[in-house]
Amino acid sequence: MFPGSFPVGVRKPCKWVNLKNTSITTMPVKAIKTISSARNGVGAFILQCKRLDFHYCNFGGSSRGMLSFLTKDLAAFAREHPQIEIRVSPRPAKHPVIKGHYINGHEKAICVRNLEPSEIMKKTNILKEANGEKLKRTKKPVTSLNESVRGIWSPYHGDLRGV
Amino acid sequence: MKRLQLQRWSSTALSPRVRTNNRLHQQLYSTGLRLQSTVSPLQSESAISENVEDASFQNPDAMRHIRRAHKRKTQLQYPSPPVEAATQSAKLAALHARLYLPSRLPLQTLARTLVDASADSNVDFNNESLATLGHDLLANYTSEHLICTYPRLPLSVTFAAMYAYVGPKTLAAISKEWGIDNATVPGGEVDPGFLQFQRVAPGTAVEDISQLKSARPYADQKNWRMTVSSKIFYDDEFGDAIKGSVALGQGVTDETARATFVRAVLGAIYLHAGRPAAKRFFEQHILSRHLNISELFNFSQPARDLARLCARENFEAPVAKIVSETGRKSRSPVFVVGIFSGQDKLGEGSGSSLMEARERAALSALKGWYLYTPINPRVPSSMEEEGAAPWKPAHIDLGELLPTEDG
Numbered sequence: 001m002f003p004g005s006f007p008v009g010v011r012k013p014c015k016w017v018n019l020k021n022t023s024i025t026t027m028p029v030k031a032i033k034t035i036s037s038a039r040n041g042v043g044a045f046i047l048q049c050k051r052l053d054f055h056y057c058n059f060g061g062s063s064r065g066m067l068s069f070l071t072k073d074l075a076a077f078a079r080e081h082p083q084i085e086i087r088v089s090p091r092p093a094k095h096p097v098i099k100g101h102y103i104n105g106h107e108k109a110i111c112v113r114n115l116e117p118s119e120i121m122k123k124t125n126i127l128k129e130a131n132g133e134k135l136k137r138t139k140k141p142v143t144s145l146n147e148s149v150r151g152i153w154s155p156y157h158g159d160l161r162g163v
Numbered sequence: 164m165k166r167l168q169l170q171r172w173s174s175t176a177l178s179p180r181v182r183t184n185n186r187l188h189q190q191l192y193s194t195g196l197r198l199q200s201t202v203s204p205l206q207s208e209s210a211i212s213e214n215v216e217d218a219s220f221q222n223p224d225a226m227r228h229i230r231r232a233h234k235r236k237t238q239l240q241y242p243s244p245p246v247e248a249a250t251q252s253a254k255l256a257a258l259h260a261r262l263y264l265p266s267r268l269p270l271q272t273l274a275r276t277l278v279d280a281s282a283d284s285n286v287d288f289n290n291e292s293l294a295t296l297g298h299d300l301l302a303n304y305t306s307e308h309l310i311c312t313y314p315r316l317p318l319s320v321t322f323a324a325m326y327a328y329v330g331p332k333t334l335a336a337i338s339k340e341w342g343i344d345n346a347t348v349p350g351g352e353v354d355p356g357f358l359q360f361q362r363v364a365p366g367t368a369v370e371d372i373s374q375l376k377s378a379r380p381y382a383d384q385k386n387w388r389m390t391v392s393s394k395i396f397y398d399d400e401f402g403d404a405i406k407g408s409v410a411l412g413q414g415v416t417d418e419t420a421r422a423t424f425v426r427a428v429l430g431a432i433y434l435h436a437g438r439p440a441a442k443r444f445f446e447q448h449i450l451s452r453h454l455n456i457s458e459l460f461n462f463s464q465p466a467r468d469l470a471r472l473c474a475r476e477n478f479e480a481p482v483a484k485i486v487s488e489t490g491r492k493s494r495s496p497v498f499v500v501g502i503f504s505g506q507d508k509l510g511e512g513s514g515s516s517l518m519e520a521r522e523r524a525a526l527s528a529l530k531g532w533y534l535y536t537p538i539n540p541r542v543p544s545s546m547e548e549e550g551a552a553p554w555k556p557a558h559i560d561l562g563e564l565l566p567t568e569d570g
Binding site for chain 2: 028029030031032033034035036037038039040042043044046047050051082083084085086087103145146147154155156157
């Protein structure tokens with residue numbers, strides 16, 4: 001045995017305990033109960049926008065673009081995105097609004113007064129692609145639940161190098 | 164191996180079945196037929212005579228009013244939404260598309276998976292049977308994956324990993340990630356896209372709702388010691404005591420209802436789209452989730468367990484050696500200790516004391532042993548695929564160190 005090395009898991013003989021008569025029961029490994037965490041898109045991808053509400057006014061001039069969008073473009077949009085539930089309802093004497101409802105329970109609303117149908121389509125796409133979280137700056141290009149493959153650098157390993 | 168054609172199966176599961184004509188049912192539902200599909204059923208004499216009466220109305224406005232009243236009446240007649248409502252629900256269609264469910268799984272069945280047994284006690288219209296099938300599939304697929312991928316995993320950790328993948332908490336979280344909302348109160352008039360179940364009354368002790376149905380002798384003695392291996396025989400796939408179903412009218416918890424729904428979806432996919440689709444759905448939604456199995460271990464005596472393991476496997480007795488150290492006399496020393504069996508290094512750990520570093524090294528050595536994975540592990544159910552390579556028996560290890568008397 002090296003100096004500074006010691007055996008693992010061996011009881012030192014003890015004067016006042018007769019080892020032969022004591023029963024040592026190993027505690028089997030216990031387990032910690034957790035739940036697995038979701039990684040959307042690793043297996044299945046679930047679109048986070050689950051509902052879009054379109055509100056319009058039949059009288060107001062600010063809804064003119066919205067009315068044209070609803071009659072001409074919305075059906076095609078709905079056909080392309082069957083996973084989004086779409087509701088259209090009047091909101092008299094108010095500006096037109098699109099509201100997105102998300103799986104995390106949040107909702108986002110965009111006012112589309114006086115906008116052209118093509119601009120409204122852009123706003124609808126913004127709501128469709130959002131995930132319901134508040135917008136935040138992404139600083140790291142990759143975020144992952146997995147451990148780093150290379151590990152963390154340790155000062156205690158490898159040879160010492162002179163400066 | 165040729166795949167079973169399940170098309171016929173699914174059509175019988177959906178066929179326009181009427182209620183069994185026993186006397187109780189005739190009494191309860193003598194007003195109309197309740198059907199499992201929207202396919203036109205075989206008309207009974209009473210139904211035909213009703214249609215003849217309806218046809219006598221000529222005024223379209225009056226007809227519309229009557230039809231609406233009639234619809235309302237049929238909706239309220241049963242505890243869960245009628246089958247016709249499934250095709251009308253935007254929520255349900257969106258859910259079908261969001262989960263990329265196979266087109267062979269009809270909306271009517273998806274609506275049925277959302278009706279819990281506590282909302283509608285009729286087994287032909289609630290999700291109980293689908294959930295039973297889905298539960299067995301989930302348990303089978305997950306356990307074979309865990310056992311074949313980690314053949315040396317201790318049983319208690321296997322139970323915990325099963326719980327982490329397909330336990331009720333996880334399944335409830337999955338249903339939330341699918342965007343399922345609860346109906347406030349179940350009923351025939353509710354949109355079939357909502358999950359319908361009767362909640363337990365607030366203040367009810369959840370443990371007392373379902374009675375213990377374990378086959379274990381003296382199962383009610385909570386404080387008695389239970390061996391881990393006895394859990395394989397007596398308990399469920401998570402090593403917990405088997406509970407019976409909830410008594411009628413008691414209601415279920417949100418978690419239970421959601422877990423039942425997810426199981427029922429898998430069962431429905433299996434019935435309608437077949438085994439490969441169910442397996443794919445399982446891999447995409449359950450197995451793709453992140454679980455670090457090495458974090459599930461909880462050792463109490465890692466050094467002693469390692470010594471015993473080496474003795475069992477006829478390795479040389481493990482010896483801890485200092486690999487490197489710094490600041491021994493300072494207030495923040497760091498020791499790096501490796502555990503060696505002969506020339507082989509089993510594990511390494513660092514800590515601010517020699518004992519701490521040694522424990523961590525033993526821990527890493529034990530985890531290295533228990534988390535062994537064969538290269539390209541195959542599961543038995545992969546043989547069900549067409550053109551599968553001949554089966555080679557999977558490596559199954561001796562297992563963990565069991566508690567022994569007389570150390």
